[in-house]
Amino acid sequence: MLTLLVICFVAAFLAPLLHRLCPKYTGVLLLSAPLAMFVWLVKQIPEIMHGHPVEQTCIWVEKIGLELAFRLDGLSLLFALLISGIGMLILLYTQGYFKGHPQQGRFLMYITAFMASMLGVVFADNLLLIFIFWELTSFTSYLLIGFNHESEDARKAALQAMLVTVLGGLFLLGGLILMADAAGTWRLSELIQRGSELVAHKNYLPILILVCIGAFTKSAQFPFHFWLPNAMQAPTPASAYLHSSTMVKAGVYLLARLSPALGGTEEWMLILTTIGATTFLVGAVMALGQHVLKRLLAYTTVSALGAMIMLLGIGTDYTIKAMAVFVLAHAFYKATLFMVAGGITHETGGETSIDKLGGLRKAMPISFICALLAGLSMGGFIPFFGFVAKELWLHALDHYVLLVIATVIGGAAYVLVGLSVGLKPFVGKMPDGLRAHEIPPAMRFGPIILGAGCLALSFFLKPIGHGLIEPAASAIAGKELHVHLHLWAGFNKAFMISTGTVVLGIGLFFARNTLLGMAQKLRPITKVGPDAVYDFLLKSVLNFAGWQTRNLQNGSLRHYIRISVITTTFLVIAAFIRAGGFETFEKISPLSIRISAIGILMIFATFGTVKSESRLSSILSMGVVGFSMALLFTFFGAPDLAMTQVVIETLTVILMALAFYHLPATNHISPKKTRAIDIGVAVGFGVMITVLVLAALAVQTPTPVSDYYLEHSYKEAHGRNVVNVILVDFRALDTLGEITVLTIAALGGAALLKLRPSTRRRDVLVALPQESGGDTASTKKENPS
Amino acid sequence: MEVLLAVVIGTLYGGGLYLMMRRNLVQLIIGLGLLSHGANLLIFIAAGLRQGGAPIIAEGKKVFLTLPADPLPQALILTSIVISFAVTAFALVLFLRTYQEVGTNDLDEMKETDT
Structure with a gap:
């Protein structure tokens, strides 16, 4: 399993290379990866049927409980077959769709990588692993939606899908971590066994809500549904694959997978059923007002996903079976319709509105048949597979009158959409100026196989029921279920309702123009929908970021210093208070007169430096501070320091006096208010440091390091001056670093003085005295100008 | 004693920072100098004041007879003094060149990177 998965990923990264080598057959060559997967999956069916899941594990990051654990059971199998099966057809379809497109390799890479990630999601048996693949699908989806990156709409839609699903992913991660914490395992299969513990755990509700938000954003549930119709900016192969039959079902898959662990409670039922049913209706009703082919299909996808969540939420044996069947039926008809829709747009030179299409049956007979089969299956006409699904669904909803009514309304909308896409573009009169021809052979495989499947599946109900649906439904329910699918169950209630739905739908189809007119009038309502909320939030975040950047990073050095100082002050004070403030400190050495005198002198000199109007007296005051320091060092037994300090201070004063000679004497006086603020900031920091020094003195730690040096x-080292020995012997490497710093500073200074821009900006250069000037002292270089 | 020196350190930091927040380049450098004085003194005091002799072993002895001043902060500060000198020298040259290129010594007029 791992090997096959790796092959898929490798294939993805080989795609651009393959496309360069043999552009005509890239899709066909890439096909081998999903084909191998598909064949392997089919081979596993008998084992899975008998309830023996396939498992494979290897360690990845042991410490955080991350292992490459994969597990194939009935539910994974159903999804994996759809992913790899439809994936193959999509690769072929892409080959035709992007024929001669220079970026075909890139597209194939994205879509193959997506396929591998999606397979990873359904195989993963570790919560963290599932999350990683989950995010990978979001990411590849982003790349695919934004494939036409020259288009602003595509970029915007890609970003929207990414933000919504990744934000949901973040919630999901929180939920998964809480869940692993509550159950004490990262293994999905073990976690499912401990369902009762999870349900009784105090974090159950937070877990459920977090996981649901993750799944709902991914599966475009209300109120996060808005990103899916916008994602139709993606090229059709991506829409057909990701945004109808696979990725958007990841949320459904996850909830189905976790249903034995988290399901069966009132909260589960309430959340899933309410959101699912709302999404189902909202999607179906919104679809009525659409005339763009792909958006029309997108809204019904939203609706179908809602239906799956709803059925999952109810959680009876019947609804679970109905859901599993519906997943299969939906994948077949929706992928077909998308592929046909893409074909129509492709072959008519970009026409996307069904109102401007008609009479294509002669030009595109194959597309017509496929679309009709899929459309009828979508509408739930007998004897298509969609009919089987709908029958089972209505049967399962038996007691829930409200949901049955919802199903009738939604079902009628499906009939309308099925006919609008499957029939409307092909019949009637061809509008003037519309030219069309049949889709190329590579693009035919998908619609033909899947379209035929919409009908053919109905005639293999027994093997499908036993081989696919039964293991899948058993995995969702967490117990063994028996599935017997019937095409014809007699004239029962479900059949009556189903027929009524179809009739209603056909009626709506003929009244479509009236419906569109109504939708036009209702359009303003959508302006306040979730889409608008998203725009508003995104704009607010950007505004906030802009405001923050303008205020925090305005390019002024003084401002940066001010902000850093204020932040440091507050952080230190906060840490200080949290640590419990002062400890009593006992040993205070007595005040000696000479040291006090020096201390007071230093304070005065500092004020002198700050207050001084002239630069020279400022520098001299600073020199006083430095020399006082040297004196202090001598009193506290540090003759080396004192000597160094005297030498360096002298050099610094000379250097500054020399350099300032070249700088103008003009003083720029800040406004009084600024100065007051700066004084406040500086005093605050000074006080903080004072307090900090006193606090540090209170915690005298033993000095084993110093003692070692004194001793040895x-x-x-055969040296009597311990400070020197430390510098040149014990810590010689540090001294080497120090010398390096000096060298770099000297080199940098020299380079700055030597290197001049040739003639550019000479105009602003201030006239310099031509003789020697500010040299770096450590190098004693002459100013070359 | 410690309290007084702590106040000295606080004053050096406060004064240094105040100067660094002024508009003039010259004041920025002087502020930097005050700040490094403050930092050096901080290391010196924080290790604890010991008015013992210098950490130098007397001629003819192999070990200390009385506990001398702590040598470790001294070694640290020695390094620090030299490095702050390097920084000050480099900053001086940098500001000098900046002034020559940009034509102003007013930090408020140096907001753009492409002047």
């Missing part, structure tokens, strides 16, 4: 200085 002469014995091992």
Whole structure:
């Protein structure tokens, strides 16, 4: 299983290369990866049927409980077959759709990578692993929707889909972590066994809500449904694959997978059924007002996903079976319709509105038949597979009158959409100026196989029921279920309702123009929908980011210093208070007169430096501070420091005096208010440091390092001056670093002085005295100008 | 004693930062100098004041007879003094060149990177 998955990923990354080598057969060559997967999956059916899941595990990151654990059971099998099976057809379809397109390799790479990720989602048996693949599907979906990146709409839609699904992914991650924590395992299969523990756990509701948000965003449930119709900006092969039959079902898959662990409670039923039913109706009703082929289909996809969630939420044996059948039926007819829709647009030179299409049956007979088969299956006409699904569905909803009514309304909308896409473009008169021809052979495989399947599946109900639906439904229910599918169950209630739905739908089909007119009038309502909320939120975030950047990073150095200082002050104070403030500190050395005198001198000198109007006196005051420091060092037994300090201070004062000679004496006075603020900030920081020093003194730690140096200085390094020994012997490497810093500073200084822009900006150069000037002292270089 | 020196350190930091927030390049550099003085003194004080002799072993002895001043902060500060000198020197040259290129010594007029 792992090998096959890796092959799929490798194939994805080989796609651009393959496309360069043999552009005509890239799709066909890539096909081998999903084909191998498909064949392997089919071979596993007998084992799975008997309730023996296939497992494979290897360790990845042990510490965080991440292992490459894969498990194939009935539910995974159903999804994996759809993913790899439809994936093959989509690759072929892409071959025709993007014929001669220079970016075909890139598209194939994205879509194959998506396929591998999606397979990963359904195989993964580890919560973290499932999350990784989950995010990969979001990411590849982003790339696919934004494939036509020259188009602003495509970029916007891609970003929207990404933000919504990834944000949901974040919620999901939270839910998964809580869940693993509650159940004590990262293994999905073990977790399912511990369902009762999870349900009784105190975090059950948060887990459920977080996981649901993750699944609902991915599966475009109300109120997150808006990204899916917008995602129709993607090229049709991607729409047909990701946004109808696979990726959007990841949320459904996840909830179905977790249904034995989290399901069966009132909260589960309430959340899933309400959201599912709402989405089902909203999607169906919104679809009525659409005339663009792909958007029309997108809204019914939203609706279908809602139906799956609804059926899952009810959670009886019947609804679970109905859901599994519906997943299969939906994948077949929706992928077909999308492929035909893409074909129509492709072959008519970009026509997307069904109102401007008609009479294509002669030009595109194959498409017509496929579309009609799929459309009828979608509408639930007998004897198509969609009919079987709908029959089972209505039967399962027996006691829920409200949901039955919803199903009738939604079902009628499906009939309308099925006929609008499957029939409307092909019959009637061909509008003037519309030219069309049949889709190329590579694009035919998909619609023909899947379209035929919409009908053919009805005649293999027994093997499908036993081989696919039964294991899948058993996995969802967490117990063994028996599935017997019937095409004809007699004139029962479900059949009556189903027939009524079809009749209603046909009626709606003929009244479509009236419906569209009504939809036009209702359009303003959508302006306040979730889409608008999304736009508003996105705009707010951007505005906030802009405001923050303008205020925090305005390019002024002084501003940066101010902000850093204020932040540091507050953080330190907060940490100080949290740590419990002062400890009592006992040993305070007595105040000696000479040291006090120096201390007070330093304080005055500092104020002198700050207050001084002239630069020279400022520098001199600073020199006073430096020399006072040297004196302090001598009193506290640090003669080396004192010497160094005196030398360096002298050099610094000379250097500054030299350099400032070249700088103008003009002073720029800030407004009083700014100065007051700066004084406040500086005083605050000064006080903070004072307090910090006192606090640090209170916690005297033992000095084992120093003691070691004192002890071994002469014995091992043969030096009497311990400070020197530390610098040149014990910590010689640090001193090497120090010398390097000096060298770099010297080199940098020299380079800055030597290197001049040739003639550019000479105009702003301020006239410089031509003789020697500010040299870096450490290098004693002459100013070359 | 410690309290007084702590106040000295606080004053050095406050004064240094105040100067760094002024508009003039010259003041920025002087502020930087005050700040490094403050930092050096901080390391010195924070290790604890010990008015023992210098950490130098007397001629003819192999170990200390009385506990001298702590050598470790001294070694640290020695390094620090030299490096702050390097930084100050480099900053000086940098600002000098900046002034020559940009034509102003007013930090408020140096907001754009492409001047």
